[in-house]
Amino acid sequence: MGWIGPGIAAEPVPYTQSEIQTIATLREKAFIASQSGDYEEAERFWTQLLEYLPNEAAIWSNRGLVRVSQYHLDDAISDYTQAIALAPEEVDPYLNRGAAYEVKGDWDAAIADYNRVLALDPDEAGALNNRGNAEAGLGDWEAAIADYQKAADVDPNFALARVNYGLALYEVGDSSKAIQVLRSVVRKYPNFADARAALTAGLWATEKRGEAESQWVAVSGLDKRYQDMDWVRTIRRWPPSLADDLEQFLTLGG
Incomplete structure (x- = not known):
């Protein structure tokens, strides 16, 4: 997901010079507030922009983003749906609504x-990776594996897709290949906490206890959230088996 600039719009409507300046100012304020994390204020600016530009799909999509960030999911979905109605050939509103x-x-x-x-x-x-996430949510791990692998192959720098591929392999019992995939990510991206945390769990479960503890030292310095199993399970949404193994590590070794 990302903020969408102007360009997805219906035919322009004539405005006074004062209105043109107001629109430009509102747009600038909306982007600044969105990017700084002031989502309530950003929503107010995007809403004001829609009073001037109700047929600009990008504004609906951007307001959807700040509404998601406030966990106003139904309102966000409504905004994305309006953006799709205005620009049905644009991928971002579908991706964001998904x-x-x-x-x-x-x-x-x-x-x-x-x-x-x-x-x-x-x-x-991004759509391949996210479809893999949704397939994992349904428990269709084989479909998720295929989508994660394709996402990582299409974009070799998409490290999260490669990690997700490793996590899904672990869930179907292919721990050896999963650990191999996770090691390759850690080698390329040594500060990627998710890959190191997953590797910690996998190594611990396969009796490589010293290496698991070494990986965890790095994780602890990078991202404390992996100590919170509720976050790992419900927000990051790790597969059950790997989450169980991390919890075992935290209980017995971490």
């Missing part, structure tokens, strides 16, 4: 939106 459906746990609706993205752009790595 992500909002994921947060709600509506896996089928999320997959439907990612399918629309992939119909428009079959190599959209």
Whole structure:
């Protein structure tokens, strides 16, 4: 997900010079507030912009983003739906709406939106990765593995997709290949806490206790959230088996 600049719009409507300046100022304030994390203020600015530019899909999509950030999921989905109605060939509103459906746990609706993205752009790595997340939510790990692998192959720098591929392999019992994948990510991205935390759990479960503890030292210095199993399970949404093994490590070794 990312902020969308102007450009997805219907035919322009004439404005006075004063209104043009107001629109430019509101747009600047909306982007600044959005990017600084002041989402309530950003929503106010995007809403004011819509009074001037109700047919600009990017504004609806951007307001959806700040509404998701405030966990106003139904309102965000409504905004994305309006953006899609105005610009049905643009991928971002589908991708963003799919992500909002994921947060709600509506896996089928999320997959439907990612399918629309992939119909428009079959190599959209973000949609492939996210569809894998939704498939994992449904427990369809084989489908998730295929999508994660393709996402990582399409975009070799998409480290999260590669990690997700490793996590899904672990869930289906291929711990050896999963650990191999996670090691490769850690070698390339040594500060990627998620990969190191997953590697910690996998190594601990496969009796490589010293190496697991070494990985965990790095994780502890990078991201404290992996000590919170509720966050790991419900927000990061690790597969159950790997989350169980991390919890075992934290209980017995961490």
